[in-house]
Amino acid sequence: MALGVYVHIPFCAERCDYCDFATWTDRGHLIGEYVEACVVDLRRRMTASAPRATSVFFGGGTPSLIPARGLARILEAIEREDVAEVTVECNPDSVDPEQLAIYRAAGVNRLSFGVQSMQEHVLAELGRTHDPAGVEYAVRLARDAGFEHLNLDLIYGSPCESVDDWRRTLDETLALAPDHVSAYALTVEPGTPLGRDVASGGRSAPDDDDQADKYEIADDVLRAAGFDWYEISNWARPGGECRHNLLYWEQGDYLAVGAAAHGHEDGRRWWNVRTPERYIAAIRSAESPEAGEELLDSTTREEEALLLAVRTRGGVPIPKHAEALVTDLIGEGLVEPDADRLILTQRGRLLASDVTTRLLVALSVPASRSAPAAALLVRSSSPLPPSEVALGRLDC
C-alpha cells in the first residue's frame, strides 16, 4: 500500500513576491533544532506497525538551504521501501557538489529545481535571486552527482513576459533534458507582495488570455519533445511521473512532518502548527504538533475525488444520470470520452474549474442547497484557518 511522507522545510534565503507558503527568511538559527524535531516526530510516527513509505518529498521553503547532513538525518528516520521515490526541492543557487553527493548517498533520487523562467528580466520581476546560467550549472551538478530524475518548475504569464520569452524559456528548459516539467500560471495570492502591488494598482495583474496562449504553447512544445501531461500543470516523459504527486491526486495517505505540513489518512486530514518555533516546542514537550483536523464525510470525499481526478490524465468516470451535461461538455470541446472515463481536452484543462463546478452541480443531490461546509467536521486549535496554510504540496 502506498504511503507518502511530506517534510516541510520552512526556511528561505529570500521571499519570492508571489509566494504565499509558510516560510521564513529570518529563522536560520532554528534549523538545527528544527531538524531534530522532525527526526523525533518521525520516530514517534513511524512505529514498527506502520507501512513503509513509498515516496518522500522535501518541500518548502527551500529544503536545499538546510545542511545536507541534516536532511539526510531526517530521511534516515523514515522507514521506506527500497524503491521509494525521494524528492528534494532545490533552489538553483543553493546546491553544491558535496551536498548533492550526501543527498545521493542518503537515498535521494529525484531533484526538483525552482527554475521559473530562463529570462533574466522575468526572474527579476518574480523576485528570484538566481539567473539562467545558475540553472544550467545546477542541473550539470545534479547530472554529475548521478541524478536521473529531474523536475524543472516554471511559472508563466507574468505581465513582463512576452510570448517569445516564454517560448525561449521552454526551449532552454528542454535543452537541460529533464524528465519532468511543471508549469504554473502566475497566480496573484492575497497577502503576498505581488498581491498587495496588484491590489494597489502598482503592478498589473496577469492576463487570462495571455496565460491561456502560453499554456497552449507549453502543452504543444512539451508534447512535441516527447512529454505528456498527466496533470493540468505537470508533464513527464514516460516513467517520469512523480509518484508522490499522484498520491495526492488519488486521495492516498501521506504523513505530514514539520511546521504547517498537511497530512491525510483515510478521510482524516490534519495540519501542523504553522511556525517552526511552535513545531519545535510541541515536539520537545512531547505534544502533538497538530493544529487542527477535518474529518471528511463520504459526500465531501466524493467531491474531492472528482475535483482531484478531473485534473489528471486518468480523468473521471462518466457520470451517470447526467447525460445532458456529458453531451454538452463533449460538444463544447472540453472533454473527450475514453472508454468509461472523461478526460479533459487542452481547452478543457484551461477551463477545468468551469468543468469541475458543472460536474459538481450535476452530481450534488438536490437537497444539498445548504452550505457545503456543513458536510465537514472541523476542529482547529490553531488560530489559522487551513486555507492560510498551503503546504504539503510539491514542486514549488
Place this chain on the structure above:
Amino acid sequence: MAAVMIPLDRLRCLSIIAHIDHGKSTLADRILEITGAVEMRDMRAQYLDSMDIERERGITIKAQNVRLNWKDHVISLIDTPGHVDFGYEVSRSLAACEGVILLVDASQGIEAQTLANCYLAMENDLAIVAAVNKIDLPAADPDRVSEEIERVLGIAAEDVLRISAKSGDGVPELLDAVLEQIPAPKGDADAPLQALIFDSYYDPYRGVVSALRVFDGTLSSGARLRFLQANSVYDAEEIGVRLPVPTPVATLGPGEVGYLIAGIKDVGEARVGETVTTNARPGEVLTGYRHPKPMVFCGLYPVEGDEYADLREALEKLRLNDSSFTYEPETSGALGFGFRCGFLGLLHMEIVRERLEREYDLALVATAPNVEYLAHTTSGAVEVVDNPSSLPPLNDVVSIEEPYVTITILTPTEYVGTLMELCQGRRGEMQKMDYLSEERVELVYIVPLGEIVMDFFDQMKSRTKGYASLDYERAGYRESKLVKVDILLNNVPVDAFSSIVHRDKAYEYGKRMVEKLRELIPRQLFDVPIQAAIGGRVIARETVKAKRKDVIAKCYGGDVSRKRKLLDRQKEGKKKMKQIGRVEVPQEAFVAALKLSD
C-alpha cells in the same frame, strides 16, 4: 382588571419627529429609562426598533408605542416610521397625537422629511415641542440650529430645548415641557366608540396585533367590534397597553393608546387608518383613511424555477404583515414564472426583497424598478402598464402618460448648483427656491417619478456629501415622449431588461446599459453580444468575449481543502446565476440600470 379610567387631563399622546440618525431611537431609550419603564439592566440599544432590518439600517419601519408614567401623568409615546416611503403611515401616527417632539441634530440642522412631517403636524394643529439633540458633540451648533427652527417653523429659538439623548441631559426637562405644552386629549367615554388603528402587524401565534388610539367612547375587552373600512366584525380577544411589556387591560378610554388582538388573520383587515367601533353602537368613520397605493414596481423571480411555489407562499405570509405591497403572478420569457410587485417606494421594495431572502431563505432575481404608465392606444383604450415589457407595440400607442412627483430638497447653499443640474437632467421643472437661512435652501421641483426611482437619491447624496435631504409626494400624470428600449442578449430579447425611457435619452441610456451589462456579465464559454434596440432598431452593441481560462494552477496535498472550498464557492455562485438562453447572468445584472451613474 378593574376598569379604572384615567382622567383626561392626566393623559398625553405624542410622537417624535426626527430625521434618520438625529437620535430618535436613543431619545426613546432614554425616556424609557428615565421614566422607569425599562430597568437599566434590561436596556438594549434602540429598544423600540425590534425588526432586525430596522436595527441594521437604524430606521424604524413599524410604528411601536409605549405607555410611560411621568409626574402623575400617563404619556403615550408613538414612534413613527422614519422614511420617506412611509408618509401615509406617519400621517396616521400623527393623527393619533395631540403633539409632537421635534428632534433636530444640533450639528446637522433640520432635514426635508422632518420639515414635511412638521408641516403635517402643524396642519393637524398639533403642538410642537422642539429640541436640539447631541449638544455634547464637538460639532454641535445649537444656536444656529435653533435659529433655523425659528425661521423655518416659527418656533421661538429661545423655546427650543437643548438635550443629549445619549447622556440624558435635558430629557427630564423635555418631559416636563411635554406635560405643559401638549394639550390633554378630549373625548367622551360614553359616546359611541371611535378608535384609530395606526399600525398593525401579524404575530404567528396571536394573529394581527393592532396599535390604536381611542378618541371617543370606551373599548372594552370582549366587545364585538366593527371595522368600518373593511366592513367586518371581530371580537376584542385582548386589549392592553405596552409598558413596554404588553399588559392586558379591561378597557381603553378616550385619549388612551393600546393594542388590540381580535383573531384577525390578515393585516389587510386591520389596515393603518382603519376606524374601530362597536358593532352594537357604531360611531362615525374617522377622516383621512387612504388605501395604500404602490408607486414603484418590479418583477420578483426565483433564481431556481422550482422555488416558485415557495416564493408565492412567502409573499402570502409577508403580506399578512404588510398590506401595503401588492403582488400578481406574471411570466417572463427570460425569467420564467414570478410576480410583479408594487411598493410604496424604493426602500420599501428593498425591505420586502430582503425579508423574502432572509426570512424565507429564497434566492431571488429582482428586475429594475419602474413606475406605472398609462398608454393611450389607437383603439381609444387606456392601458395601465406596470411592466415595461407589456407596453403595447409602438404602432398601437397614441400617447403615454407617466406619473410625476413634487420633490422637496433641503440643502446647504453650496450644493444648489449641482442639485439643479441633477434635477434638470432628470427632466425636472423648478417650482420654488427658498433660502431658509444664509446656509440652507429649499428646492422644489416637479419630476417624473420614473426619473427618481433609479438612482436619484444616491446621486443626490453623493453630490452633496450626504447633506441634502429629500421628500416627495405624488403630483399626478402627464404625457411624455416615451419609448421602450429593449436589450438583446446573445441575439435574444430579454424582456426583464426592457425599460421605458424618454425619447431624447434613449440612445444614451441604451449605450450605457449595454456597457454596464458587459461589465456585469461574466465571460462565458462563447462570445456574448449585448445589444440595445428600439422597436427592432439596434442603437448600441457590446460583446462579452469568450473566456479561455478558468483553472486553478496548483492543487497539492496541503491545498485540497482550500481548493475544494474555492470550487464550492464557484459552484454556489453558479447556482445563483440565472440562466437566460445559454447565458449565465448574475442577479445584480437585472438592476444594472440602477447603477448607471450620471
